[in-house]
Amino acid sequence: MNDGSMGVMGIDVDKLATLRELAERGSITAVADATYRTPSAVSQAIKALERDLGAVLVVREGRGVRLTDAGALLAEGAVEVAEAVARTRARFEEFRGDVSGEVAVTAFPSGAEMLLAPLLPRLAAEAPGVTLRLSDLDLAEYELAAATADHDLVLGHSVLAVPDPATTRLHVTPLLREPLDVAVAADHRLAARDAVRPEDLVDEPWIGVPVGHPFDLLLPMLAVGGRPPRVVQRFLDNHVVTAFVAAGQGVALLPRLWRRAAEAQGVRLLPLEGVRAGRHVFALARPDRAERAAVRRVLAVLEDVAAELG
Amino acid sequence: MNDGSMGVMGIDVDKLATLRELAERGSITAVADATYRTPSAVSQAIKALERDLGAVLVVREGRGVRLTDAGALLAEGAVEVAEAVARTRARFEEFRGDVSGEVAVTAFPSGAEMLLAPLLPRLAAEAPGVTLRLSDLDLAEYELAAATADHDLVLGHSVLAVPDPATTRLHVTPLLREPLDVAVAADHRLAARDAVRPEDLVDEPWIGVPVGHPFDLLLPMLAVGGRPPRVVQRFLDNHVVTAFVAAGQGVALLPRLWRRAAEAQGVRLLPLEGVRAGRHVFALARPDRAERAAVRRVLAVLEDVAAELG
DNA sequence: TCATTCATGAAGCGACGCTACAACGTTAGC
DNA sequence: GCTAACGTTGTAGCGTCGCTTCATGAATGA
Numbered sequence: 001m002n003d004g005s006m007g008v009m010g011i012d013v014d015k016l017a018t019l020r021e022l023a024e025r026g027s028i029t030a031v032a033d034a035t036y037r038t039p040s041a042v043s044q045a046i047k048a049l050e051r052d053l054g055a056v057l058v059v060r061e062g063r064g065v066r067l068t069d070a071g072a073l074l075a076e077g078a079v080e081v082a083e084a085v086a087r088t089r090a091r092f093e094e095f096r097g098d099v100s101g102e103v104a105v106t107a108f109p110s111g112a113e114m115l116l117a118p119l120l121p122r123l124a125a126e127a128p129g130v131t132l133r134l135s136d137l138d139l140a141e142y143e144l145a146a147a148t149a150d151h152d153l154v155l156g157h158s159v160l161a162v163p164d165p166a167t168t169r170l171h172v173t174p175l176l177r178e179p180l181d182v183a184v185a186a187d188h189r190l191a192a193r194d195a196v197r198p199e200d201l202v203d204e205p206w207i208g209v210p211v212g213h214p215f216d217l218l219l220p221m222l223a224v225g226g227r228p229p230r231v232v233q234r235f236l237d238n239h240v241v242t243a244f245v246a247a248g249q250g251v252a253l254l255p256r257l258w259r260r261a262a263e264a265q266g267v268r269l270l271p272l273e274g275v276r277a278g279r280h281v282f283a284l285a286r287p288d289r290a291e292r293a294a295v296r297r298v299l300a301v302l303e304d305v306a307a308e309l310g
Numbered sequence: 311m312n313d314g315s316m317g318v319m320g321i322d323v324d325k326l327a328t329l330r331e332l333a334e335r336g337s338i339t340a341v342a343d344a345t346y347r348t349p350s351a352v353s354q355a356i357k358a359l360e361r362d363l364g365a366v367l368v369v370r371e372g373r374g375v376r377l378t379d380a381g382a383l384l385a386e387g388a389v390e391v392a393e394a395v396a397r398t399r400a401r402f403e404e405f406r407g408d409v410s411g412e413v414a415v416t417a418f419p420s421g422a423e424m425l426l427a428p429l430l431p432r433l434a435a436e437a438p439g440v441t442l443r444l445s446d447l448d449l450a451e452y453e454l455a456a457a458t459a460d461h462d463l464v465l466g467h468s469v470l471a472v473p474d475p476a477t478t479r480l481h482v483t484p485l486l487r488e489p490l491d492v493a494v495a496a497d498h499r500l501a502a503r504d505a506v507r508p509e510d511l512v513d514e515p516w517i518g519v520p521v522g523h524p525f526d527l528l529l530p531m532l533a534v535g536g537r538p539p540r541v542v543q544r545f546l547d548n549h550v551v552t553a554f555v556a557a558g559q560g561v562a563l564l565p566r567l568w569r570r571a572a573e574a575q576g577v578r579l580l581p582l583e584g585v586r587a588g589r590h591v592f593a594l595a596r597p598d599r600a601e602r603a604a605v606r607r608v609l610a611v612l613e614d615v616a617a618e619l620g
Numbered sequence: 621t622c623a624t625t626c627a628t629g630a631a632g633c634g635a636c637g638c639t640a641c642a643a644c645g646t647t648a649g650c
Numbered sequence: 651g652c653t654a655a656c657g658t659t660g661t662a663g664c665g666t667c668g669c670t671t672c673a674t675g676a677a678t679g680a
Binding site for chain 2 (some may be wrong): 009010011013014017053055069070076077078080081082083084085086087088089091092095096158259267
């Protein structure tokens with residue numbers, strides 16, 4: 001007398017988790033890749049869940065699939081279930097004093113330099129069982145949420161506000177609020193100033209960041225008399241930006257914590273007055289992953305590191 | 311490349327639920343009976359969970375078993391998981407407009423008469439898919455919590471307070487607060503009074519309830535000058551109590567809502583002054599069962615019925 | 621039109637979780 | 651102190667589930 005696959009819980013929790021992955025990754029194949037199965041297995045799991053519940057959860061749309069309203073509803077519930085399981089496991093590990101496991105963290109390059117580099121030795125001291133899988137990914141703001149599917153923690157930055165947990169359905173941890181300064185070459189006409197205002201920068205050539213990048217939203221705010229800053233080059237990497245500033249090719253916006261690196265390259269950072277320019281640095285995580293004991297440890301150390309910087 | 315039994319969630323949720331049942335039922339055999347499996351299957355499930363997690367969760371104690379601290383911790387987590395699953399299923403059923411299933415409700419006899427009898431037709435009108443499995447069990451106060459393992463809703467009464475959800479870890483729904491009156495035969499010397507005080511009842515023979523029963527805690531409060539009421543007979547069923555009162559064998563405490571039934575048997579109910587005598591009627595449920603859509607419907611109707619009575 | 625990309629179906633197979641049966645340890649009764 | 655009853659645990663066997671492999675169909679883009 002075997003109940004079949006529905007277990008004691010009334011709903012097959014593993015299949016529910018599969019549905020949730022489908023909701024977040026968007027295609028059967030993506031789920032299959034992420035969970036080390038064949039697309040056929042994933043498809044069969046969804047079909048079985050539909051059969052168990054007697055409802056259509058997924059419909060074909062073009063070459064791919066789309067969740068029905070019922071499917072999306074269940075996928076949301078699956079998040080809560082995953083959270084409860086992760087929380088249970090976390091409490092268990094804390095109880096045993098055996099917090100371990102791999103935590104995948106990704107960050108934008110300068111964030112990796114500032115935060116992840118100091119993280120490694122400190123974590124090794126505080127939680128030796130935790131191993132880190134680090135990477136640097138320069139993501140546009142709208143890509144951050146998607147990246148949480150493949151990483152436990154995603155460090156991002158924004159010139160606007162910290163993302164709203166309610167709208168993103170993600171666990172958000174603010175880490176830093178950092179002003180943006182104007183970077184000029186040591187022999188620049190403004191280099192001796194203690195601070196600059198937008199008016200001082202009219203007609204300066206700018207070294208910017210790629211279109212769509214967080215900082216790029218900020219430059220138009222420096223317009224004076226309807227004339228927005230003129231961007232002559234766009235680079236992703238702060239080191240490259242700094243090098244071009246040092247070479248006298250233009251000025252740039254750089255976070256204040258970059259000062260030491262900038263000065264080492266012969267570049268001065270001047271506070272910017274008249275405009276509230278700053279960036280927020282934060283960590284994003286799927287709610288269930290945020291419950292993991294190892295992830296919480298990493299987050300705690302990250303907050304320490306950030307607090308010491310600021 | 312099959313992960314084995316740990317699924318996508320990191321912990322086998324079905325085995326976790328089995329551990330929880332063990333925590334609440336106390337013995338492998340009891341869990342086996344409740345889940346329609348052999349004791350061997352349950353024992354193997356626990357052992358497999360211990361192997362997966364690398365920890366001892368259960369130790370033998372005498373003829374039975376006892377959970378370790380780690381096991382109890384995990385069992386608590388299992389409740390949260392079960393809640394999340396039940397909540398998900400409930401939302402899904404509400405969404406489909408298909409709230410159905412069997413709800414097992416048990417109540418003390420007079421509660422069954424007052425609350426469960428009107429419940430049946432009203433529920434049939436409001437939620438036709440829900441079927442009720444009703445029973446009447448006269449449980450001592452300390453047995454109520456245990457009964458939630460076998461029933462979705464357990465109606466209980468207490469002369470003290472409504473149980474505390476935090477300490478019982480159960481979902482508690484207060485239904486009624488009902489005064490207790492003194493029942494006397496229609497030809498009793500006090501029958502014409504509008505109310506009575508404890509002093510009026512000195513030396514009266516009492517028809518009580520079995521020792522350990524909720525009402526029994528109340529009689530000593532009626533002591534006057536150190537002389538507690540003298541109980542000559544003890545009966546469980548209010549009808550029987552009423553019959554003996556009608557026959558002039560003594561007086562009794564009966565809930566005010568019993569008035570109609572009492573008067574039909576030739577018994578008057580007199581308000582009791584000078585003592586705050588009353589009983590609380592409430593419904594208990596395991597937190598996960600309280601999340602079920604069908605159970606919530608039944609609870610809602612029960613609250614309506616209770617509100618109309620009071 | 622053809623190649624590519626996804627999703628799905630059928631067949632086969634390994635693993636898991638169950639039952640049945642037996643063994644063992646503990647408790648309680650005589 | 652012996653024995654019977656109870657409860658848990660181990661072993662063997664078997665059914666079912668969920669996976670992979672392979673093949674098919676349907677939509678997209680060059």
